[in-house]
Amino acid sequence: xxxxxxxxxxxxxxxxxxxxxxxxxxxxxxxxxxxxxxxxxxxxxxxxxxxxxxxxxxxxxxxxxxxxxxxxxxxxxxxxxxxxxxxxxxxxxxxxxxxxxxxxxxxxxxxxxxx
Amino acid sequence: xxxxxxxxxxxxxxxxxxxxxxxxxxxxxxxxxxxxxxxxxxxxxxxxxxxxxxxxxxxxxxxxxxxxxxxxxxxxxxxxxxxxxxxxxxxxxxxxxxxxxxxxxxxxxxxxxxx
Numbered sequence: 293x294x295x296x297x298x299x300x301x302x303x304x305x306x307x308x309x310x311x312x313x314x315x316x317x318x319x320x321x322x323x324x325x326x327x328x329x330x331x332x333x334x335x336x337x338x339x340x341x342x343x344x345x346x347x348x349x350x351x352x353x354x355x356x357x358x359x360x361x362x363x364x365x366x367x368x369x370x371x372x373x374x375x376x377x378x379x380x381x382x383x384x385x386x387x388x389x390x391x392x393x394x395x396x397x398x399x400x401x402x403x404x405x406x407x
Numbered sequence: 408x409x410x411x412x413x414x415x416x417x418x419x420x421x422x423x424x425x426x427x428x429x430x431x432x433x434x435x436x437x438x439x440x441x442x443x444x445x446x447x448x449x450x451x452x453x454x455x456x457x458x459x460x461x462x463x464x465x466x467x468x469x470x471x472x473x474x475x476x477x478x479x480x481x482x483x484x485x486x487x488x489x490x491x492x493x494x495x496x497x498x499x500x501x502x503x504x505x506x507x508x509x510x511x512x513x514x515x516x517x518x519x520x521x522x
Binding site: 296327329334335336337338339342383385393394395396397398399400 | 410411416440442447448449450451452455463466496498500509510511512513514515516
């Protein structure tokens with residue numbers, strides 16, 4: 293069965309520290325997509341990144357970077373030099389095989405960046 | 408371009424009452440999804456519309472939940488009669504293309520509290 297695990301319920305860091313949010317997934321599919329979303333205090337889910345299962349290259353976007361490793365079924369997210377504005381709940385998601393391509397989400401990790 | 412909007416942002420109702428949630432997707436998006444997050448747990452898929460047709464409603468909890476999308480534009484999700492376990496945040500999302508490599512855009516959610 294498809295499943296996404298975010299074992300870190302809550303993380304607190306001091307501003308300017310680096311922080312890594314873990315995501316481990318399970319799927320029987322050979323082709324699948326992984327996503328990260330950010331939920332700021334305003335409530336909406338903001339899309340951060342999409343990665344397909346055939347592309348294991350790491351990606352960097354400003355202070356954000358993602359490490360996709362199929363061998364360990366992980367898709368971890370690192371924020372470098374964290375800022376208070378990074379405080380949010382972060383969700384990892386897997387898109388499921390089938391006609392609807394619905395998302396399977398993890399339980400989310402609440403990140404608190406302290407000034 | 409307006410994002411996905413949901414109404415109301417909060418709703419507190421008594422057990423046994425009826426509540427209707429509304430979602431306005433991004434204009435031109437044929438795909439509309441409903442998800443729900445019960446406190447502290449993962450965000451779970453409820454159903455998927457393609458235009459006005461239900462593509463997948465496998466996540467609907469029971470027959471107290473009724474979703475509609477008349478005319479393929481906005482969607483409503485009615486809970487009748489509401490139970491305590493229906494409390495949670497209901498998210499709506501829309502996407503233009505149906506595919507695993509397309510991200511969905513989410514609204515800010517409706518927080519439903521059944522007392």
